[in-house]
Amino acid sequence: MVISRSREDARLLEGNLKFGDDTLAIKGSINILGMEVDSRISFDRHLETVVRRASLRLTLLRRVRHLLDADGFLRLYKAQVRSVMDYSPLTWMSSAQCHLSLLDKVQRRTERLIQLTDGQQWMGR
Incomplete structure (x- = not known):
């Protein structure tokens, strides 16, 4: 990955970067320790991935919520969904509001x- 302010730099270096006899391919983004970093050091794609993973896990929790009381649901939420959303928040806190609002939707x-x-619990479930 080429990190530069210029979009031309990556195109100029394509095919010219070598490691020994191997030519290195230039990627637009890389994944480091579960965080997706792009060449503009923007974490928008990473945040979209976080939201997608958290949303899928929340959907699974919704399917089993009838088996849980509010306390059990909250515990599973914190373990399965919130842990995904809380991983490396400093990387995406500077993201655009449109991307951060996706996290708010998961929270709502x-x-x-x-x-x-909680209503099911009071109804005798």
């Missing part, structure tokens, strides 16, 4: 599910 879905689960 969680709040609605907790309210529904």
Whole structure:
């Protein structure tokens, strides 16, 4: 990956970077310790991946919520969903508001599910 302010630099270096006899391919982004970093040091794609993973896990929790009380649901949420969202937040805190609002949507879905689960508990479930 070429990190530069100029978009031309990556194109100029394509095919010219070598390691021994091997020519290195230039990538637009790389994954380091579970964080996706692109050539502009923007974490928007990483944040989208985090939101997608958290949303999928929340969907799975929604499917089993009828088996849980509100406390059990909250514990599973913190272990399975929130842990994904809290991993390396300093990297994406400078992301655009449109990307950060995706995290807020996951949070609002969680709040609605907790309210529904809590309501089921009072209804005798």
